[in-house]
Amino acid sequence: MGRGLEDVWDELKLFPFRLSENLKPGEVLRIKLGEKEFTPPEISALILRQLKRNAERYFGKPVTQAVITVPAYFNDAQRQATKDAGRIAGLEVLRLVNEPTAASLAYGLDKNKEGIVAVYDLGGGTFDISILKLHEGIFEVIATNGDTHLGGDDLDNLLITIALDDIAGDMKLDLRHNAEAVQAIRKAVIDAKIELSAREETAISVDLPGGNQYQRKITRAQFEQLIEPIVQRTASPVRQALADAKLTAEQIDEVVLVGGSTRIPRVRALVKELFKREPHSELNPDEVVALGAAVQANILAGGSQATQDMLLLDVTPLSLGIEALGGVVAKIIHRNSTIPASATEHFTTGVEGQTNVAIHVLQGERELAKDCRSLARFDLKGVPPMPAGLPRIEVRFLIDANGILHVSAKEQRSGKEAEVEVKPTYGLTDEQVETMILESFDYAEEDFRQRQIVEARNEAETILLALEKGRRNAAWSELSDAERKDIAGAEAELKQAKDGEDYGLIRDSIEKLNQATTHLAELMMESAVGSALKGKDMRQLHAEGPAAPHPIAPAEIEN
Amino acid sequence: MKLFMATGTHIASTEKKAEGTVQCWSCDTPFPAGSHFCPHCSKVQKPVAADYFSFFGLPRKLNIDVSALEKEFYRLSRKLHPDLFARATAEEQEWSLETSSRLNDAYRTLKDSIARTQYLLSLEGVQLEEQSKAATDRARQTGEEKKQVVPPDLLEEVFELNMQLQELRMSDEKEPEVIAQLETVKKNFEAKLQGLHFELKKLWDGWDQVISGEPQNNDSERLKVREQTVDMLNRRSYIRNLVRDVNEALQN
Numbered sequence: 055m056g057r058g059l060e061d062v063w064d065e066l067k068l069f070p071f072r073l074s075e076n077l078k079p080g081e082v083l084r085i086k087l088g089e090k091e092f093t094p095p096e097i098s099a100l101i102l103r104q105l106k107r108n109a110e111r112y113f114g115k116p117v118t119q120a121v122i123t124v125p126a127y128f129n130d131a132q133r134q135a136t137k138d139a140g141r142i143a144g145l146e147v148l149r150l151v152n153e154p155t156a157a158s159l160a161y162g163l164d165k166n167k168e169g170i171v172a173v174y175d176l177g178g179g180t181f182d183i184s185i186l187k188l189h190e191g192i193f194e195v196i197a198t199n200g201d202t203h204l205g206g207d208d209l210d211n212l213l214i215t216i217a218l219d220d221i222a223g224d225m226k227l228d229l230r231h232n233a234e235a236v237q238a239i240r241k242a243v244i245d246a247k248i249e250l251s252a253r254e255e256t257a258i259s260v261d262l263p264g265g266n267q268y269q270r271k272i273t274r275a276q277f278e279q280l281i282e283p284i285v286q287r288t289a290s291p292v293r294q295a296l297a298d299a300k301l302t303a304e305q306i307d308e309v310v311l312v313g314g315s316t317r318i319p320r321v322r323a324l325v326k327e328l329f330k331r332e333p334h335s336e337l338n339p340d341e342v343v344a345l346g347a348a349v350q351a352n353i354l355a356g357g358s359q360a361t362q363d364m365l366l367l368d369v370t371p372l373s374l375g376i377e378a379l380g381g382v383v384a385k386i387i388h389r390n391s392t393i394p395a396s397a398t399e400h401f402t403t404g405v406e407g408q409t410n411v412a413i414h415v416l417q418g419e420r421e422l423a424k425d426c427r428s429l430a431r432f433d434l435k436g437v438p439p440m441p442a443g444l445p446r447i448e449v450r451f452l453i454d455a456n457g458i459l460h461v462s463a464k465e466q467r468s469g470k471e472a473e474v475e476v477k478p479t480y481g482l483t484d485e486q487v488e489t490m491i492l493e494s495f496d497y498a499e500e501d502f503r504q505r506q507i508v509e510a511r512n513e514a515e516t517i518l519l520a521l522e523k524g525r526r527n528a529a530w531s532e533l534s535d536a537e538r539k540d541i542a543g544a545e546a547e548l549k550q551a552k553d554g555e556d557y558g559l560i561r562d563s564i565e566k567l568n569q570a571t572t573h574l575a576e577l578m579m580e581s582a583v584g585s586a587l588k589g590k591d592m593r594q595l596h597a598e599g600p601a602a603p604h605p606i607a608p609a610e611i612e613n
Numbered sequence: 614m615k616l617f618m619a620t621g622t623h624i625a626s627t628e629k630k631a632e633g634t635v636q637c638w639s640c641d642t643p644f645p646a647g648s649h650f651c652p653h654c655s656k657v658q659k660p661v662a663a664d665y666f667s668f669f670g671l672p673r674k675l676n677i678d679v680s681a682l683e684k685e686f687y688r689l690s691r692k693l694h695p696d697l698f699a700r701a702t703a704e705e706q707e708w709s710l711e712t713s714s715r716l717n718d719a720y721r722t723l724k725d726s727i728a729r730t731q732y733l734l735s736l737e738g739v740q741l742e743e744q745s746k747a748a749t750d751r752a753r754q755t756g757e758e759k760k761q762v763v764p765p766d767l768l769e770e771v772f773e774l775n776m777q778l779q780e781l782r783m784s785d786e787k788e789p790e791v792i793a794q795l796e797t798v799k800k801n802f803e804a805k806l807q808g809l810h811f812e813l814k815k816l817w818d819g820w821d822q823v824i825s826g827e828p829q830n831n832d833s834e835r836l837k838v839r840e841q842t843v844d845m846l847n848r849r850s851y852i853r854n855l856v857r858d859v860n861e862a863l864q865n
Contacts, residue, residue, distance in 0.1 A: 148699060149696075149699075189687070190687075192687055192690070192691075350696075353696055354696055354699040354700075355699070355700070356699075356700060365690060365691055365694055365696060365697075366696065367690060367694070391717065391718075391721055392717040392720070392721065393714075393717065394695065394710050394713050394714035394717060395714055395717050395718060395721075396711075396714040396715070396718055397718075452710070452711075452714055453714075454695070454710060455694070455695045455696065455710070
């Protein structure tokens with residue numbers, strides 16, 4: 055997300071999916087799935103919508119707001135794309151939290167720590183290093199660095215390339231364009247990679263098209279030798295972050311490991327070399343970030359006893375600049391500035407009567423605009439016509455707590471607010487996002503209603519089934535005639551309601567049948583396990599034990 | 614369409630100390646302008662343009678107790694950060710964002726003694742010589758002469774250094790002799806930088822005395838300290854750039 059065609063060109067052959075054929079340079083990428091095309095934020099929205107559903111299923115009520123974590127070294131475009139994805143998925147994104155920072159929140163809350171903590175976060179696709187100062191509940195990020203294109207995927211891609219070369223050499227089979235075969239190889243090398251964290255040797259075995267089989271043994275030593283150049287790429291961001299924090303490795307009190315790739319023994323060994331101490335690995339590196347996001351959500355919701363003194367002060371990972379004369383970048387907000395951060399600059403016109411001024415905003419550490427990442431071109435419109443050099447346009451750049459840039463402008467001589475038109479370099483325009491939201495919103499409402507009905511129907515089926523069993527139980531004969539009559543009435547009502555489309559009616563009928571069967575359930579319980587579980591109805595009996603609803607909602611699969 | 618940056622892009626001229634009395638938007642209690650919260654109901658107030666010193670309620674002095682500043686920064690962060698306004702009105706959210714960004718900007722500037730000095734000089738209306746690499750590159754690109762004056766007493770050393778750098782860049786193989794010489798020069802300049810810190814400290818004390826003294830007698834003194842500080846900062850950034858150039862040459 056937030057990338058252009060030129061950024062992903064080299065990896066295209068390893069993707070199990072295809073890009074749209076008629077992409078123009080500078081356009082947001084579109085991925086072709088069957089007949090449909092999706093932008094990366096839309097794909098991300100599909101995942102977020104599924105997570106939203108899982109959460110709704112777990113809580114039994116709609117979830118509308120979320121805290122989403124992002125790699126700390128994400129630039130503005132990538133952050134904006136993540137926020138867009140949230141909006142398309144029907145979530146109000148309350149905050150984007152940097153992943154290592156989120157991890158430190160979970161870690162700090164758990165251990166009630168003080169001091170300087172470094173978080174080394176090597177995940178699937180990105181690497182982050184953040185150095186924080188923990189003091190009386192304030193989590194102050196001092197410096198962050200990273201690489202948004204470095205992670206477990208790079209290790210997988212390396213092993214896949216080797217396997218493909220092997221296959222091409224030994225079997226004279228070119229599978230590079232066979233997406234299915236590449237995917238099968240990917241799965242096999244990932245399994246091997248994981249095994250090598252626990253064992254000294256493993257075997258890769260893949261069934262190939264045409265009845266061939268690819269087999270290869272790999273030892274941990276070989277694996278470590280192969281991945282060394284990739285793993286070493288994390289060293290330089292670590293050194294830079296330490297230098298930016300004006301700290302030496304010895305001054306770091308604790309090192310925390312985050313991200314699945316930190317399970318690799320060689321990665322742990324490198325972290326130990328870099329920081330000259332044993333890193334902490336007792337937290338689950340896959341879950342600690344989500345835990346931290348939950349802590350942040352709690353803080354935003356007003357806090358609780360555990361979080362009331364906690365406050366996160368994060369930084370912007372990349373310097374923000376504007377293109378000045380000669381294509382050089384004038385930095386206006388430096389990297390590692392605590393956010394929200396702002397800068398005010400003044401601009402004027404160069405031509406008599408000029409009413410528009412263009413500002414090219416970039417992010418990055420290099421001196422020339424062409425070496426930095428172009429974020430957007432801001433067009434300041436509606437400058438009152440004046441002789442050249444006379445207007446004094448005050449432009450305010452503000453990076454909010456999500457790390458996202460906002461720009462506002464005012465012509466000071468006339469006091470007129472200038473209209474700011476944003477042309478994102480790699481992102482969707484506001485209009486595009488709005489359209490996607492509208493499309494998904496219509497869909498989501500209908501979807502939610504449908505799902506509620508389906509879930510209520512399932513519950514009805516379960517209760518009716520339980521009632522069938524109850525009728526054959528000895529307890530049935532202990533009920534009075536009136537009770538049996540009530541049950542039969544409620545049963546008939548529910549049977550009819552469940553085939554209809556009225557969600558409320560199905561719910562009410564379930565409730566009625568549950569009440570009518572409370573005594574039956576008690577009697578059944580008594581006969582089965584004594585009187586320990588008195589006072590429960592059919593539904594509760596059903597809800598206990600391994601048959602409890604699973605918190606994962608069924609995936610939505612479109613054909 | 615061309616883009617021009619107006620000269621003197623800094624905010625100096627528009628920054629003032631907040632004056633007078635204002636009313637709390639929520640409970641109507643009057644309070645002195647410049648306070649971030651209502652003293653009665655503690656609600657966040659509409660941000661007022663204020664310089665970084667008055668944001669923290671500090672006099673425009675150059676010696677600052679940085680650990681006290683940090684404490685105050687944390688205290689204000691706990692009250693102003695947008696996290697605490699997630700459920701507040703849109704207007705309060707905007708004020709919190711605006712004021713906490715000013716808080717962060719102010720803290721970042723004031724905690725660093727050099728940034729603080731540069732900022733104070735800009736408040737005084739002084740345009741500092743741009744010595745950054747961007748300025749050098751810009752000058753190179755546009756072919757303009759960079760307005761960087763070599764401190765006279767360094768002329769000879771700088772001349773010699775440039776010769777050595779040239780020699781290093783021209784030669785394919787790095788002569789250990791040249792490298793050793795450059796290392797020595799680098800150490801020499803680094804020591805000079807250290808020395809400048811003591812000089813700067815003296816100037817900060819001088820400035821603070823001017824600020825605390827009687828206003829009528831010290832206009833000339835104020836001007837004198839100001840000029841000396843500007844010179845010292847230019848000298849510092851000049852030497853720093855030299856050290857950077859040497860480092861770059863040694864790395865390549």
